[in-house]
Amino acid sequence: MAVTGSVWSPSSWRSFPALHQPEWPSEERAEAARARLASVPPLVFAGEARNLRAALAEVAAGRAFLLQAGDCAESFHDVSAIHIREKLKILLQMAAVLTYGATLPVTKVGRIAGQFAKARTSPSEEVGGEEIPSFRGHMIHDDAPTAPARIPDPERMVQAYYHATSTLNLVRAFTKGGFADLTRVHEWTQEFVASSPEGRRYEQLAAEIERALRFMAACGIDVVSEPKLHQVDVWTSHEGLVLDYEEALTRRDSTTGDWYCCSGHMLWIGERTRDPHGAHVEFFSGVHNPLGVKLGPTATPDEALELCERLNPERIPGRLTLVARMGAEQVFELLPPLLRSVREAEHPVVWACDPMHANVFKTESGVKTRRFDAIMDEIEGFFAACRLERVWPGGVHIEFTGEDVTECLGGSEAVLEEQLSSRYMSLCDPRLNARQSLDLAFRVAELMRHPGRAADAVDA
Ligand code: PEP
Numbered sequence: 078m079a080v081t082g083s084v085w086s087p088s089s090w091r092s093f094p095a096l097h098q099p100e101w102p103s104e105e106r107a108e109a110a111r112a113r114l115a116s117v118p119p120l121v122f123a124g125e126a127r128n129l130r131a132a133l134a135e136v137a138a139g140r141a142f143l144l145q146a147g148d149c150a151e152s153f154h155d156v157s158a159i160h161i162r163e164k165l166k167i168l169l170q171m172a173a174v175l176t177y178g179a180t181l182p183v184t185k186v187g188r189i190a191g192q193f194a195k196a197r198t199s200p201s202e203e204v205g206g207e208e209i210p211s212f213r214g215h216m217i218h219d220d221a222p223t224a225p226a227r228i229p230d231p232e233r234m235v236q237a238y239y240h241a242t243s244t245l246n247l248v249r250a251f252t253k254g255g256f257a258d259l260t261r262v263h264e265w266t267q268e269f270v271a272s273s274p275e276g277r278r279y280e281q282l283a284a285e286i287e288r289a290l291r292f293m294a295a296c297g298i299d300v301v302s303e304p305k306l307h308q309v310d311v312w313t314s315h316e317g318l319v320l321d322y323e324e325a326l327t328r329r330d331s332t333t334g335d336w337y338c339c340s341g342h343m344l345w346i347g348e349r350t351r352d353p354h355g356a357h358v359e360f361f362s363g364v365h366n367p368l369g370v371k372l373g374p375t376a377t378p379d380e381a382l383e384l385c386e387r388l389n390p391e392r393i394p395g396r397l398t399l400v401a402r403m404g405a406e407q408v409f410e411l412l413p414p415l416l417r418s419v420r421e422a423e424h425p426v427v428w429a430c431d432p433m434h435a436n437v438f439k440t441e442s443g444v445k446t447r448r449f450d451a452i453m454d455e456i457e458g459f460f461a462a463c464r465l466e467r468v469w470p471g472g473v474h475i476e477f478t479g480e481d482v483t484e485c486l487g488g489s490e491a492v493l494e495e496q497l498s499s500r501y502m503s504l505c506d507p508r509l510n511a512r513q514s515l516d517l518a519f520r521v522a523e524l525m526r527h528p529g530r531a532a533d534a535v536d537a
């Protein structure tokens with residue numbers, strides 16, 4: 078086994094222990110898929126990854142906020158204009174609420190155009206009395222609940238690339254071609270949201286934004302030709318789980334000579350693969366994209382520091398985002414020691430809160446869900462912990478969908494337990510629907526305006 082510190086290359090991870098990798102049934106076909114991916118054009122460019130890093134450096138410095146959101150697992154079947162547009166609408170609405178509410182720039186990062194692979198706690202699941210391999214994402218196999226459908230197929234890595242390409246193409250078109258224009262802020266509301274309390278609150282905010290634009294125009298500011306009002310940057314991100322895929326899409330930047338993983342702008346390392354001596358940390362230590370690392374309840378201050386040292390030894394602001402997912406009940410106890418040790422070591426990280434992944438439970442009838450209230454409690458605990466440790470609460474990492482699903486319980490128009498199965502469409506974890514996402518954005522904006530309230534809530 079290679080030792081940490083030996084020379085990095087896009088394939089050096091292969092001599093480290095790599096968890097959660099698919100076992101491709103045919104090495105020959107896997108090699109063919111890798112070779113194919115090694116020859117396709119990159120999905121993103123190094124200069125874009127550097128621009129995102131610069132935007133995240135602003136977050137690390139406490140001058141901006143990160144909104145990272147999207148599906149738990151993207152589906153090959155949902156690569157359609159409607160699905161992509163509906164997801165973007167929510168992201169744009171949430172960003173508008175946060176930007177206007179907190180009067181801070183919001184860096185928008187989708188869990189999109191590549192979120193096709195999942196690390197699972199349990200390798201198998203029971204369906205109709207039969208034990209079959211757990212669903213691990215469309216990059217690996219089909220979701221149908223049968224054993225043959227769950228056999229890994231390396232050709233799916235190539236399909237994932239093409240699905241990511243067409244998704245990103247549309248994201249670029251929507252965000253640069255007029256759809257994300259601030260003058261269209263009203264049009265991002267979906268029908269099923271419009272009549273809800275969040276929808277009405279959003280309408281009010283949209284009207285205020287419109288008024289502010291008219292006010293600026295009346296003051297003589299050229300709002301027509303200011304590009305920032307008509308285009309936005311929505312960056313892509315996914316968990317960099319399947320290293321065959323990530324390695325094959327890694328390219329050397331011709332300007333700097335540095336390596337970039339060109340499957341997405343930002344890649345993160347999941348809770349189950351963040352071993353500082355494992356293959357994932359080895360691979361991502363050598364590419365220059367902005368990175369995220371999930372930190373769950375077992376993460377120690379020393380581990381957090383080791384990850385900072387391994388992934389950002391040069392302490393480049395914006396390079397590393399630590400995404401805490403501790404659980405509503407534990408965040409205020411477990412997070413402060415981590416915040417403190419990273420702050421004291423002067424590592425310029427972004428701290429973000431994933432309030433989703435440690436708040437999952439199964440209902441009595443066996444449906445996997447999350448409570449909206451627990452999600453909000455974790456965010457409040459995160460803000461309170463950051464305040465206690467004088468660390469900037471840099472952002473949130475959310476799982477949502479643009480559809481009117483019933484996967485998470487609660488919210489202002491409460492989804493009840495008996496309604497969960499009516500529109501439960503997630504391939505993996507339960508996601509917030511559009512109303513719940515908007516509700517969350519309003520509450521986070523409020524927390525950013527009055528961070529003290531979070532501390533009060535936790536103290537109480
Ligand atoms: C995820 O982000 O979908 C995920 C599985 O998260 P984690 O690695 O934090 O469990």
Ligand code: CO
Nearest residue numbers: 149476505506
């Ligand atoms: Co998930």
